[in-house]
Amino acid sequence: MITGINHITLSVCDLEKSFAFYTDILGCKAIAKWQRGAYLLADNIWLCLSLDPQTSTSPLQEYSHIAFSVPEDKFQEYSDRLINLGVKQWKTNTSEGDSMYILDPDNHKLELHVGDLQSRLAATKKAPYEGMEFFDKNCNLTPKYDTYLNANDRMVLFLYLAPLPSTRKSKPKNLIIS
Numbered sequence: 001m002i003t004g005i006n007h008i009t010l011s012v013c014d015l016e017k018s019f020a021f022y023t024d025i026l027g028c029k030a031i032a033k034w035q036r037g038a039y040l041l042a043d044n045i046w047l048c049l050s051l052d053p054q055t056s057t058s059p060l061q062e063y064s065h066i067a068f069s070v071p072e073d074k075f076q077e078y079s080d081r082l083i084n085l086g087v088k089q090w091k092t093n094t095s096e097g098d099s100m101y102i103l104d105p106d107n108h109k110l111e112l113h114v115g116d117l118q119s120r121l122a123a124t125k126k127a128p129y130e131g132m133e134f135f136d137k138n139c140n141l142t143p144k145y146d147t148y149l150n151a152n153d154r155m156v157l158f159l160y161l162a163p164l165p166s167t168r169k170s171k172p173k174n175l176i177i178s
Contacts, residue, residue, distance in 0.1 A: 008045065008066060010108055011052035017105045018049050025085060026068070042068055055106050059090055065101070065109035072098070072114045079112065096123035 012018040019038050022028040028040040028047060036051040045068075070078055079100045090109055091101035097115030104110055124132060 005045065007048055009048040009050050010104070010106070011055040012049050012106050013051075013053070013055040013057070014105065015049060015051045021105050022047065022049065025082070025087065057107065059103060059107040059109055063109075065111050067099075067111035067113045069116070070098075070112045070114055075100075075112070075114050082112075096120055 010018070015033075015036070015038065019030070019033065019040075022040055022042075023030050026042070028042045031039040031041055033039075038049045040047040040049065075098045079098075082100065082102060088103040089101055090103050093099040093101065097113055097119055099114070100112045102110050102112065121134075125134070
C-alpha cells in the first residue's frame with residue numbers, strides 16, 4: 001500500500017535555467033545540486049530536476065499536470081508577478097478556486113492553485129461532474145505532521161492535511177505546539 005507521494009522527478013534540458021525557474025521564480029528551496037541534477041523542496045514535496053537530453057521540447061497534448069498550492073491571500077500578487085516575468089500559460093482556469101496554469105522552461109504543465117481536496121469536494125457536491133460518484137462519505141482531512149533535522153540540527157515540523165480513515169469514530173484532539 002502506498003502512503004503518499006515520495007518525490008517528483010522532472011526531466012530538464014538546461015539544468016541552470018530550470019533550477020533558476022523553480023528556485024527564483026516559483027520559490028522552491030534548493031537542497032542540493034550537482035552536474036546532472038538538483039533536489040528542491042516545494043513546501044514538503046521533494047522535487048528532483050534531472051538533466052536528460054531526451055526531454056520533450058513541447059508540452060504534452062494531454063491534461064496531465066502537477067498542481068502546487070498557493071495561499072489565497074498571496075495568489076493575485078504571485079500570479080501578477082509570474083505574468084510580469086513572462087511565464088507562459090497553457091490553460092485558463094475553469095475549476096473551483098483560483099488557479100494559474102503555467103509551463104516551466106521544459107514545457108512541463110504546472111498549476112498554481114488555491115484550495116484543497118475539501119474545497120473541491122464541497123464544490124463538486126453542489127455541482128457534480130457528469131457521472132460523478134462519491135465513495136468515502138466520511139472523508140475529512142485532519143492535521144498530520146512530520147519532523148526532520150535541518151542543516152543546523154534544528155528540528156523542523158511540517159504540518160499538513162491528510163484524509164482521516166473512514167473507520168475512525170472520533171475526531172482527533174487538537175495539536176498544540178509551543
